[in-house]
Amino acid sequence: MRNRRKVTPTFLVMMCILYALIIVSQCVQVIYTPHTFVKVINLLTIILLSSIIGAFIRELFVLKKK
Incomplete structure (x- = not known):
C-alpha cells in the first residue's frame, strides 16, 4: 500500500x-x-x-466547523 499524506488545513x-x-x-x-x-x-x-480558490476556502470553513 502507498503511504499517502493526509491533507491538512495548512496545506490548503x-x-x-x-x-x-x-x-x-x-x-x-x-x-x-x-x-x-x-x-x-x-x-x-x-x-x-x-472558483477553485472559492471551493478551497469553503472547504476550510466546513472543516473548521467540524
Whole structure:
C-alpha cells in the first residue's frame, strides 16, 4: 500500500496562496496585453482559478466547523 499524506488545513492555505499569486499575475497580464484573444483566454483562466480558490476556502470553513 502507498503511504499517502493526509491533507491538512495548512496545506490548503498554502495552495490558496499559490493560486492567489497566479490569479494576480494573470490579472496583470490582462491589464497590459494589447491582444483581445489573450485577454479573453486569461479572463477565463482567472474565473476558473477563482472558483477553485472559492471551493478551497469553503472547504476550510466546513472543516473548521467540524
